[in-house]
Amino acid sequence: MxxxxxxxxxxxxxxxxxxxxxxxxxxxxxxxxxxxxxxxxxxxxxxxxxxxxxxxxxxxxxxxKPAGRKLGLNILRRHRLLETFLVETLGLDWSEIHEEAEELEHAISEKVLERLDDFLGRPRHDPHGHPIPTKGGVMQRKKSRSLVGCKEGLSVVIESIDDQERNFLKFARSRHLLPGKKIKILSREEEADAMEIRVEGKMPFSIGFEAARKILVSV
Amino acid sequence: MxxxxxxxxxxxxxxxxxxxxxxxxxxxxxxxxxxxxxxxxxxxxxxxxxxxxxxxxxxxxxxxKPAGRKLGLNILRRHRLLETFLVETLGLDWSEIHEEAEELEHAISEKVLERLDDFLGRPRHDPHGHPIPTKGGVMQRKKSRSLVGCKEGLSVVIESIDDQERNFLKFARSRHLLPGKKIKILSREEEADAMEIRVEGKMPFSIGFEAARKILVSV
DNA sequence: GTTTTCATTTTGAGTGTTCAAAATATAGGG
DNA sequence: CCCTATATTTTGAACACTCAAAATGAAAAC
The missing domain is CATH 1.10.10.10 (Winged helix-like DNA-binding domain superfamily/Winged helix DNA-binding domain)
Incomplete structure (x- = not known):
């Protein structure tokens, strides 16, 4: 073991x-x-x-090697299912679930994990929008682009937030930058390293390239 | 830590x-x-x-010392709340939850534990009938007697099952020996080290003193 | 009051994981 | 081609936990 x-x-x-x-x-x-x-x-x-x-x-x-890849995917599955449970069922905050899941993922048995999966309705994505590997160790990998590379005027849908850092997640949630949300790029300011965007139905605001890089979107 | x-x-x-x-x-x-x-x-x-x-x-x-007692009670709280969760929410079998909780109890944070407690409706007993210590570290200790000491003709209510051994728990469940169940002692056979009992609404059967010792009851 | 028995402690060693600091390769720039 | 910057490896040590086996103590049996 x-x-x-x-x-x-x-x-x-x-x-x-x-x-x-x-x-x-x-x-x-x-x-x-x-x-x-x-x-x-x-x-x-x-x-x-x-x-x-x-x-x-x-x-x-x-x-x-195959064995290592398999175990890695399995741990990732545990991690992401647990994160989903912590948000969906226990109502924990988006920004604090990573550390919790980090501990629990090593303690939960295969059996309990599968029960949890059933209980949650076999979700395919965790709260950050990341895909959850299947029991068999398959994880679909869609090539999503980062918000930072999007041109002015483009409308995109957030796919996932690629950072586990507490404060960044808090910021993201406060601006409604969540998986599934539609956003429009109003302008880009190459020199200022920033872009102005609007989340559908919300006020426009600007976001630095460094932060935009962590937001993955699909067109 | x-x-x-x-x-x-x-x-x-x-x-x-x-x-x-x-x-x-x-x-x-x-x-x-x-x-x-x-x-x-x-x-x-x-x-x-x-x-x-x-x-x-x-x-x-x-x-x-006080610190050790407090931490011990805290771990016991984690253990028993987790057991309750595994049975109530995930539907695991009574007989397999001990080992699972044994692992999880060291990985779950105080915060998640309290959320779990809310989610479960702040139960006071785990599935075995054991009291769950409060957040403050208080555990009520009822002096319960063992079934083995009960006289012929007596009617009692099962309070808890004091053994974590898989096979014993399986046996107990199969005979409906569960916390809350009413049982009557039909006869005692000192020589045979056994007694005959009936769980309310079920068929009578006999149980050895060794096993009866693990069943705690209140009159 | 010895002797036997049993519980407990000591000793010496091993495992898995980690660090700090010194040694060594490799790639790129002059 | 040498020299430097950077990435990596080696070395020696520590920590927390564990075991097997030998040594010790204390209580019970004679």
Whole structure:
């Protein structure tokens, strides 16, 4: 039975793999995202290789083997289902569910997870708009673009919010930047690193490129 | 923040303290109930003392300090609320919830726990009939007697089932031995170590003293 | 008052995970 | 081609928890 440390490494490596669309993940990204020193990530990578979860190529990085990918997806499923439960059923705030799910995902059994899935009505997306992998380990990956790349005048629908940071999520909710909402890009100011947008039915406001980058949309 | 190991030790020590109605808990009972070697229990007791949870008197045992008692009660609260949730909301079987709750109790935050408590309607007893400590750390202790000590002809109500063992719980449920059920003692056979009982509305059957001991009742 | 028995403690070691700091590769710029 | 900046690896140590097995203490049996 893999420890929660192992589970965290594999989940994070999976997320980085998907994000970069690149099989090999350099050690730096791992140590940074898990907040451990580089040396720790290296020694852990060797352990994970010995246990068959991934391949470790010195000075290049790691790449998930099928077993590691499967476990990573499974943890992601747990995480996202739990987040959904915390918001839908217990009414927790969008901005505080990540840390909670981070703990619970390692403690919940397969059996309880499936019951929870039933109870929630087998949702396909979590509250952030991220897809929930199926029990079989399948996760549909739609190529969504970031708000930051959208031209003036365009109307788009928010697909997901790609940041777990508390304060950013609070901001997003306060401006009604939620999955499913329609928004229009009123103007772009290249020099000011900002754009002006309007969420349907709300007041227009401006948002910096850095923040807009975290908002994924579909046309 | 106490580790789940610490939490487990304190919860178990609390349970033994309550059961024996004796402040000092000998090391043997601890190592047995947590399934660790005696040496491990001793060295852990020293750590727990250093951290202020309890007093350790060599060759006598440990006794909880207020902090340890409080944390123990808190873990017990988590455990029993989670068991209730697993049965009431997710429909898990009575006999399988103990192990599940055993894991989750260390991962759930205070905040989520209180939301869960609200969601469940602030139950006072878990599915086994055990009292759930309040948020403030109060647990009412009714002196209930065991079925094994009941005389022939007596009618009693089941208060709780004092065993977490899967197979025993399965047996109990199959015979409708559940908290709240009324039962009548039809006869006692001292020599046979068994008694014949009838659950209200069901067929009579006999139960050994060993099993009857685990069933707590009120007159 | 010895001896036996049983519970408990000590000792020495191992596992998994982590860090800080020193050593080493690799890629790019001069 | 060398030199520097950066990413990565190695080393040595620590922490929390665990075990097996030997040593000790205290109570019970003789």
């Amino acid at each position: 893999p420890s929660s440390t192992v589970e965290n490494y594999l989940k994070q490596i999976l997320l980085i793999t998907l994000e970069r669309e690149e099989k090999v993940v350099p050690m730096g990204l791992i140590s940074e995202s898990l907040d451990v020193t580089p040396g720790t990530a290296t020694s852990m990578a060797k352990n994970l290789e010995k246990e068959g979860w991934l391949c470790y190529e010195p000075r290049r990085g790691v790449s998930l | 106490p580790s789940s190991t610490v939490e487990n030790y304190l919860k178990q020590i609390l349970l033994i303290t309550l059961e024996r109605e004796e402040k000092v808990v000998p090391m043997g009972l601890i190592s047995e109930s947590l399934d660790v070697t005696p040496g491990t229990a001793t060295s852990m007791a020293k750590n727990l003392e250093k951290e202020g949870w309890l007093c350790y008197e060599p060759r006598r045992g440990v006794s909880l």
